[in-house]
Amino acid sequence: MDGCFPPPKDKLIMQPESDFFSFPKMRWTVCHIRELMPTKQVSRGIGAPIPFTYAKDDNIDAITFQPLNSEQEMTWQESQSANYTDGILILHKGQIVYERYLGCLDKLGQHAAMSMTKSLTGLLAEILVAEGTLDENAKVTSIVPELKDSAFGTATVRQVMDMTTALDYSEDYADPNADIWIYSKAASPLPKPQGYDGPNGYLEYLQTVDKSGAHGDAFGYKTINTDALGWIIARTTGKNVAELLSERIWQKIGMEQDGYMTVDAKGMPFAGGGLSAGLHDLGRIGSLVLNKGKFEGQTLFPSEVVENIMAGGDKEVFAKAGYTTLPGGSYKSMWWIFHNANGAIAARGVHGQTIYIDPTAEMVIVRYSSFPSAKNSKIDPTSLPAYQAVAEYLMNKD
Amino acid sequence: MDGCFPPPKDKLIMQPESDFFSFPKMRWTVCHIRELMPTKQVSRGIGAPIPFTYAKDDNIDAITFQPLNSEQEMTWQESQSANYTDGILILHKGQIVYERYLGCLDKLGQHAAMSMTKSLTGLLAEILVAEGTLDENAKVTSIVPELKDSAFGTATVRQVMDMTTALDYSEDYADPNADIWIYSKAASPLPKPQGYDGPNGYLEYLQTVDKSGAHGDAFGYKTINTDALGWIIARTTGKNVAELLSERIWQKIGMEQDGYMTVDAKGMPFAGGGLSAGLHDLGRIGSLVLNKGKFEGQTLFPSEVVENIMAGGDKEVFAKAGYTTLPGGSYKSMWWIFHNANGAIAARGVHGQTIYIDPTAEMVIVRYSSFPSAKNSKIDPTSLPAYQAVAEYLMNKD
Structure with missing residues (x-):
């Protein structure tokens, strides 16, 4: 997208999907979904954003961790490129302590959330239940x-x-x-x-x-399942997931940017994976969940919504699915529950998308990425232990 | 787009374009272009919008005017439905004196600007020339x-x-x-x-x-011509029209909402007609032009940019085109110049889209509409004299 239009043929990224989601083209596509497909706005409204405050800590780059199934230590900074990170944000007690834009993302861009969309659909459903x-x-x-x-x-x-x-x-x-x-x-x-x-x-x-x-x-x-849940939500509320996300979340927590969702040919948003959003704005979502529905003195939903999710699902039925990087975990209301010592949960999407919420460390990490393989089991070895290492570092600082 | 998904077949609005731009489906489509086609964001940035101040004057509804080629007077209010108005805004001396949302538009929505897009492309070119x-x-x-x-x-x-x-x-x-x-x-x-x-x-x-x-x-x-101009601009600046509009205009004048532009299969924005934007935000564009590039104490571009446009084009070459509702007019840098007593100019798009700028009355009118006929010559009779009547009313108030 520059003055060299038209781009040379080998740099042209177009329909069909099998082309635009191929690697390495995917590294551009994840920041430009709306330029390839119809989308529905998730409006932030027209008020002023509520800015984050910063307490930057550059020592985080040097934090080391041991990747799963590896004897070689890695630094937090090294994990960025190992994971094809496009943008990463660490919030501690609501403040930004670390933030990097790499790959196709910048602070005015939106990145594909992939299956993290499911966790937002699940959150909406859990709110309606509560x-x-x-x-x-x-x-x-x-x-x-x-x-x-x-x-x-x-x-x-x-x-x-x-x-x-x-x-x-x-x-x-x-x-x-x-x-x-x-x-x-x-x-x-x-x-x-x-x-x-x-x-x-x-x-x-x-x-x-x-x-x-x-x-x-x-x-x-x-x-x-998430698309079915999207239909259930639409029938229950009279609003599709994009509209309800705007009304209940996006317009309420000082978002910087609109989000958007891909739609099918009839205009139904893709509840199972269609969201694109800014890095900071997913950080706001993580904060909202960490604070159990409270945001800047308002209560958006009852605390039991998050308490239900954090309590987790049935570990036995989860174990049958055989996720080797998530031993002892569960899945509840479309969130991944680690059942680790810190009580962490996550929204996760293919190619490494994560909102990682650690209530003990009062930490939220958002990572957007475009890892060549879709499977998170290949990205978890250099990300899950890294998140835990940062959590421990932040807890020791307190 | 509500809980009654899927909509009944006669209310389903889908590709191809010949279906979604047919009347009456078009009345929905003009507010939902992005749900039918790929689009490129025109980012407002992430700062706080600069709100308008209000000096509402409900007497405007009762202002009467004589439609072109008619002996029957009409009120301003009556002209709204005669013109299938979706949204209308009147600014006087920078304040909102009148605002109505009808049809598919609301204050969180964006409407197709159609060929008003040309005037923004022309404005960018005129800025680069200056x-x-x-x-x-x-x-x-x-x-x-x-x-x-x-x-x-x-x-x-x-x-x-x-x-x-x-x-x-x-x-x-x-x-x-x-x-x-x-x-x-x-x-x-x-x-x-x-x-x-x-x-x-x-x-x-x-x-x-x-x-x-x-x-x-x-x-x-x-x-x-406008698509060619879009290419000229992209080659000159290294940025396509959507990117340059964001950088030079959208991020500079406290816009409430992102705009967006449709793109071709290779991602080139439609410089000749692809913009959708909020009603207030086109009001901000009108104010920027009325104030010759000044906005809240900043100077975005030299005043000669607007002076060149307002001076108008060649009336003789324009006359050859035979626009019966625009006698004595001209076209300059993709703006329509009325050469009337007030020195008014306009951005215009099919089906009744208008940013009407009257420097003498210090008035900007933005009208979004979905008139069944594309031809503005059918809408001008109940809009151009109405704009003039409001201008006179506002001048008499001073």
């Missing part, structure tokens, strides 16, 4: 009758929120007939190819999902 | 060599800015072989259909435009 407008024990079909004949119909709202639904749905990217590809075609905002007779949009797709097994038996990380 | 970084007498080919073999190559920058280029280009929407359709296909951000071998993007299209006649002879309102 306020009594959404019954976590209700069957989904009683709220969204259109889902009656799908696997979701017989699940409870809570099972959808915790992803313990029993879905006949494969995310095996190597299998060209996997459900993920049918889902992707349905979700694409581009006009459908001639002759296409599959589902159009998230909502039509969700109605086609069959059941496999018994709800509640196992955790299965499947994005379509 | 600052000496762009030579208005240079041949286009000396700045953008890729345009050497097109009609633009032999035109001067000034001829492009004033749309007096001689282009073999037809905008006859009734002719399926008209150039406008080839241009639209090139400009579409959607992946090209299989077998398509035409130009892809604004820049490839511009290189195919042939010459017809002599440059400088006549005014011809052709959007592709």
Whole structure:
């Protein structure tokens, strides 16, 4: 995007998605999703932002940690490039102690949050549950009758929120007939190819999902649960997730920038992964959660919302999913619960996206990144122990 | 976009463009362009907006005027619905005296500016000329060599800015072989259909435009001039129009909201018509122009920029274009000059979009609308005399 327009062919990043999400093009794409796809605004409103205060501590760069499954120590600073970090922010007691922009991100940019979007959708649902407008024990079909004949119909709202639904749905990217590809075609905002007779949009797709097994038996990380939750939220409140995020969160905590969400061809926001937002603004979200719904003297939602999430989900059903870098963890309301000594939780997205919230260290870390592999299990070795090392450093400073 | 998702089929607004720009669907589309197409942010930055002060005057609703070619008087208030107004703002001496949101717009929304975008592109070019970084007498080919073999190559920058280029280009929407359709296909951000071998993007299209006649002879309102100017600006500054608008204007005058611009499949913003922005924020642009580049004590650009525009273009070449509702007018740097007693100028876009700037009355009117017909000649009869009547009312109040 500069005066050298048009860019040379090898630097042109365009549809289709298989091109723009390929590495290394992805390193640009994650900061420019809206230039490739239709999006819906998550409005911050028109008031003045509430600026952060700074208590910068450059000693953080030299903090060392031992990566998982490695004998060689690494510094915090070294972990930035190891993780293809695009932007990183550390808040301690609400103040910015560390902040770096690398890769495609700057302070006026927004970065793809990927599956961290799920945690915000889950937070909205948990708020509605705490306020009594959404019954976590209700069957989904009683709220969204259109889902009656799908696997979701017989699940409870809570099972959808915790992803313990029993879905006949494969995310095996190597299998060209996997459900993920049918889902992707349905979700694409581009006009459908001639002759296409599959589902159009998230909502039509969700109605086609069959059941496999018994709800509640196992955790299965499947994005379509979040899209179903987005529909449940929309039907409950009369507002889709983008609108509700704006009304309940974005307009309330002094955000610097609008966020935005990708949409399907019918305008439904992608509740399972469509958000892009600024680095500071995800820091504000982390602070809001750390402070259990309190922000600058206001109470946005009851503290039980965060207490429920932090209490975590069922560790046994989580263990069945076999996440080697998250032993003893759980998943609750679309947040990852580490069940570590500090009681840390996280919003996580592919390619290394994280909001890491440590209530004991009173610390929030936001990392945007574009790690070549989607799998967080490859990024966790140089990030999870790094977060813990920074937490310990900050606790010792107090 | 509400909890009744999915919307019933007759209320679904989707690609292709021929559907979403049809009336009455267009009445929704004009506030939701970004939900249908990829867009590029025009960032306001992250500072606090500078709020307007209010001096509301509800007597304005009762002001009467005589529509062009009509003997029946109409009130200002009646003109709102006659013009399918979505939002209207009147500033007098920098204060808001009148403001209404109707149709799809509200104070947190952005509306399609349509060809008002041209006036902002023209303003940027005029700023670069005044600052000496762009030579208005240079041949286009000396700045953008890729345009050497097109009609633009032999035109001067000034001829492009004033749309007096001689282009073999037809905008006859009734002719399926008209150039406008080839241009639209090139400009579409959607992946090209299989077998398509035409130009892809604004820049490839511009290189195919042939010459017809002599440059400088006549005014011809052709959007592709603005796209060529956008390219000239990008090559001159290293920034495309969206980036430069942000840097030079949006971040400087306390904007409430980001704007955004549609882009082609390669990410080039649509300099000729792609902007969407908030109502108040176009009011700030109007104030900036009215005050000849001064804003809250800062000087954003030399006063000669606006003085050059207000002086107007060649009335004789303009007259040849036959605009019946704009007798004695001219077009300069992509602004419409009325050459009336008050020295008014305007940014104008199809379906009734206007920033009307009256320096004598110290008045700016911004109207966003979704009039069923694209042609402003159908909207002018109930708007131009209305603007003049409000100007006279405000002058008499002083």
